[in-house]
Amino acid sequence: MKKWISGAIFCLLIPAVVLSGVYLFPARQYAFISLCVTVLSCLPVFIRFERKETGTKSLVLISAMTALSVLGRVLFTPIPGFKPVTAMVVITAMYFGAEAGFMTGSLSAVISNFYFGQGPWTPFQMFSWGLLGLIAGLISEPLKRNKLLLSLYAAFSGVLYSVIMDVWTVLWADGTFNITRYVAAIIAAAPFTVIYAVSNIIFLLLFSKPIGKILDRIKTKYGL
Amino acid sequence: MKAFGNIHPSVLMMYFLSVMLVSMFASNPIIQAEALFGGALFCLCIQKRGTALRDAGFYISLFLMVAVTNPLFSHNGKTPLFFLNGNPVTLEALLCGVSIAVMVIGVLLWCKCYSEIMTSDKFLYLFGRIIPKLSLVLSMALRFIPAYIRQSRRVSRAQKAMGLYSGKSISDRVRNRMRVLTAMISWSLENAMDVSASMKARGYGQKKRTDFSIFRFQRSDCALFAVCIVLLSVPLVGMAAGVTDFTYYPGISRIETSPAAVAVYAAFGALSVLPSVLEAKEAIIWKYYVSKI
Known part of the structure; x- marks a missing residue:
């Protein structure tokens, strides 16, 4: 019953947001609606996490992995675009499941922006990193076994992150989804996309084995 | 001001x-x-x-x-x-x-x-009551970061003292950071397990959490x-x-x-x-x- 109610609320909330955007802010409705919908689409996972019985161990583990990926972002500040955040999120998802991956990704965005500056881009980063973690968690077994698949996913996640953030740029700069500007933004961001993809591949190929070993060891040592 | x-x-x-x-x-x-x-x-x-x-x-x-x-x-x-x-x-x-x-x-x-x-x-303070678990995770992560930064400085100094990848070139810088990060990961996860054992020993999850804040609605x-x-x-x-x-x-x-x-x-x-x-x-x-x- 509860599930039905929360499902119904979500089914009603998104159209409500769309309508209020259309009536309140006609000129910038796309920016408003996209912002609200990204926030709303993160909520179900958060609510599930809040409701579920979660042991202290996994709570602390998620916060430690989040802190580590933020630390990675801080450590690599001097090299623009070359960040291990996505790699950490994917590794967390591979070893602790899709939900932990989503939580680590989206919380890393919130927390690292306490350092790098919060803004209207925060929900988009939460959404894209969370989504990357979620997908990695769903295909964790093949990712662990197959190096080629892992590097493909790494490249894909760099591109996906860039493409989602470009949607944000265009909606914010234009108010509407201007396809020429979107293409221009993708082209302008192409060097960064390449850096994202390459850095993800490097980090995942280098890290997934040693970190996976550490995580497996922790899992057996502490019985997770 | x-x-x-x-x-x-x-x-x-x-x-x-x-x-x-x-x-x-x-x-x-x-x-x-x-x-x-x-x-x-x-x-x-x-x-x-x-x-x-x-x-x-x-x-x-x-x-x-x-x-x-x-x-x-x-x-x-x-x-x-x-x-x-x-x-x-x-x-x-x-x-x-x-x-x-x-x-x-x-x-x-x-x-x-x-x-x-x-x-x-x-x-x-605002979200602690609405989303207790999430805000606990957030506050723990926020507290871990400065601790990790301190620890990673220690690790980095130790590695420099051993003369590992201390050059100025990009590949050296990247490799240095990577070594620090892997060392940090095992240290931090062991640390996290200690934290969770300590939380359990102090009865986390038995009752509602109490909290302290200095904010008063005047x-x-x-x-x-x-x-x-x-x-x-x-x-x-x-x-x-x-x-x-x-x-x-x-x-x-x-x-x-x-x-x-x-x-x-x-x-x-x-x-x-x-x-x-x-x-x-x-x-x-x-x-x-x-x-x-």
Whole structure:
């Protein structure tokens, strides 16, 4: 019953947001609606996490992995675009499941922006990193076994992150989804996309084995 | 001086959300200008003097970038200024770019003020009760970061002392950071397990968590809350009724000057300079008391 109610609320909330955007802010409705919908689409996972019985161990583990990926972002500040955040999120998802991956990704965005500056881009980063973690968690077994698949996913996640953030740029700069500007933004961001993809591949190929070993060891040592 | 920062977090959150909501999504140039002005003024109030000049340089270049590139991508509008590669560069698109730039910079300035005022402790205080587990995870992660930074400095110093990858080249820098990060991962996960054992030993999850906070909802907070609600509702109602609608395409519309529209401008103007006024008031009172000593 509860599930039905929360499902119904979500089914009603998104159209409500769309309508209020259309009536309140006609000129910038796309920016408003996209912002609200990204926030709303993160909520179900958060609510599930809040409701579920979660042991202290996994709570602390998620916060430690989040802190580590933020630390990675801080450590690599001097090299623009070359960040291990996505790699950490994917590794967390591979070893602790899709939900932990989503939580680590989206919380890393919130927390690292306490350092790098919060803004209207925060929900988009939460959404894209969370989504990357979620997908990695769903295909964790093949990712662990197959190096080629892992590097493909790494490249894909760099591109996906860039493409989602470009949607944000265009909606914010234009108010509407201007396809020429979107293409221009993708082209302008192409060097960064390449850096994202390459850095993800490097980090995942280098890290997934040693970190996976550490995580497996922790899992057996502490019985997770 | 942070008179505004001492206000109760719930009022602060309400205030920032409402100002950002209106300034992000309003298309009327007067409202955008008011948001930019209020944000800039408040930024100047709470910031150190030295950083303002450097920031101004960044914002001006951002302004030019957004404003100038818009006509290159958008060919709507009915007054072409000149043609570039066979595409019209229109007055409307140029002005629309200026308005977008004003909006973006206004929102960035408000976000900056938000980060300065809504520190993470206030954020956690507000959301600790609604989302206890998430906010516990957030606060633990926030506490881990400085500890990890300290530890990673130690690791890095130790590695440098051993002469590992201490060169200046990019590959050395990357490899050095990677070694530090792997060392940090095993250290931090072992540490996390200790934390969780300690939490369990102290009875986490047995009963509801107690918490401590120094925020009290005072009468002045209540008054400010009411003022904010009134000042916010005027622009919201006005925007919903379409009093301040403004469009750039196909032609630039006239700036609305009906009494209702003026009321919206006045209310939002008051809302956006409110924190700066509070800061100024506090500064004057302070000066007055100092002069009496």
